[in-house]
Amino acid sequence: MIIAIDGPAASGKGTLARRIAETYELRHLDTGLTYRAVAAALLAQGLPLGDEKIAIEIARNLDLAKMDKAVLSAHEVGEAASRVAVLGALREELVRLQKDFAQTPPGAVLDGRDIGTVVCPDASVKLFITASPEARARRRTAEMVSKGQEAEFSSVLDDLKRRDARDSERTVAPMKQAADAHLLDTTEMDIETAFQAAVDIIETARKS
Ligand code: C5P
Numbered sequence: 194m195i196i197a198i199d200g201p202a203a204s205g206k207g208t209l210a211r212r213i214a215e216t217y218e219l220r221h222l223d224t225g226l227t228y229r230a231v232a233a234a235l236l237a238q239g240l241p242l243g244d245e246k247i248a249i250e251i252a253r254n255l256d257l258a259k260m261d262k263a264v265l266s267a268h269e270v271g272e273a274a275s276r277v278a279v280l281g282a283l284r285e286e287l288v289r290l291q292k293d294f295a296q297t298p299p300g301a302v303l304d305g306r307d308i309g310t311v312v313c314p315d316a317s318v319k320l321f322i323t324a325s326p327e328a329r330a331r332r333r334t335a336e337m338v339s340k341g342q343e344a345e346f347s348s349v350l351d352d353l354k355r356r357d358a359r360d361s362e363r364t365v366a367p368m369k370q371a372a373d374a375h376l377l378d379t380t381e382m383d384i385e386t387a388f389q390a391a392v393d394i395i396e397t398a399r400k401s
Contacts, residue, residue, distance in 0.1 A: 194217065194299075194317045195300050195301055195302075195303070195315075195317055196210075196214075196219065196303075196316060196319075196320070196395065197303060197316035197371070197374070198210045198303065198304040198308060198322060199306055199307065199309050199310075199319075199322070199368065199371070200304075200320075200321055200322035200323050200368075201329065201353070201356075201357050201360070201361075202329065202333070202353055203324075203329035203330070203332050203336075204323050204329060205322055205332070206304045206320075206322040207225075207304055208384055209320075209322060209384075209388060209391050210223065210302045210303075210304035213302050213388075213395065214301070216392065217302070217395075218299070219300050219301050220294070220300075222294045222295070222302075223262070224287070224291050224306075225271075225305055225306075226260045226262060227255065227257070227260070227287045228274040228275075228277060228278045228287065229260075229270050229274040230265060231248050231255070231274070231277050231287070232274040232276070233265055233270050233273070234251045235247065235251070236269075236270070242273055242277050243276075243280070245280045245282055245283055248277055248283045249283055252290070253286060257294060268342075271356070272356065275359050275360055279359070279363045281365040284366055288307075288311060288312055288366075292312060295316075306366070306367075306368035307368065307369075309321070309374045311366045318375070318394070318395050318399070319373055319374035319375065320374060320394060320395075321371070321374040321376050322377050322379060323378050323380075324378060324380040326350060326353055326357070328379075328380045329353055330346055330350035330353050331346065333349050334349045337349070375398070377391060
């Protein structure tokens with residue numbers, strides 16, 4: 194079974210993907226980390242984020258098991274990741290790794306922006322998780338504050354909107370709900386309610 198989960202930043206898709214993977218005993222890949230890992234390596238070497246040749250080289254040597262979520266979750270790495278994510282040949286390299294991960298038994302949950310449309314177009318179930326920009330900015334601000342980081346709601350909101358625009362307006366594999374994906378709007382939901390709603394969708398889809 195392959196479950197594809199897409200949606201914008203801070204929609205709750207990462208937490209949902211992790212919990213769904215645990216529930217169905219599937220492996221989980223947060224594909225955003227692959228773009229973040231490439232961006233972080235370019236930043237660390239002081240190289241321009243548009244250097245596709247080096248970016249591809251980094252992607253070829255990427256070990257999915259060694260991606261450090263704590264380091265890669267930094268705000269500026271997310272911003273840099275969305276800049277490298279416009280590079281078409283780099284995406285091809287990362288999508289190859291992601292497809293290999295998805296196709297290894299017993300199946301997997303992948304979350305990202307183009308899972309239902311590009312990486313796993315034949316997924317058993319596709320979810321598109323969304324929430325209003327304000328709700329997402331509130332969650333992201335609270336999360337940053339809880340980690341002791343400085344965060345101001347209005348600038349977090351501006352950053353999210355800018356990243357949404359870049360991710361959905363790029364020409365290669367833009368963030369988009371697949372035609373056969375189930376839309377889950379979590380604006381008015383806490384994580385428990387959203388998780389139950391996601392499981393209900395998966396169970397219904399499995400029976401049909
Ligand atoms: O999900 P996360 O915020 O970690 O993703 C960081 C960036 O990586 C996104 O803003 C997006 O530009 C890019 N990304 C992508 N395709 C994916 C996953 C992430 O383009 N499947």
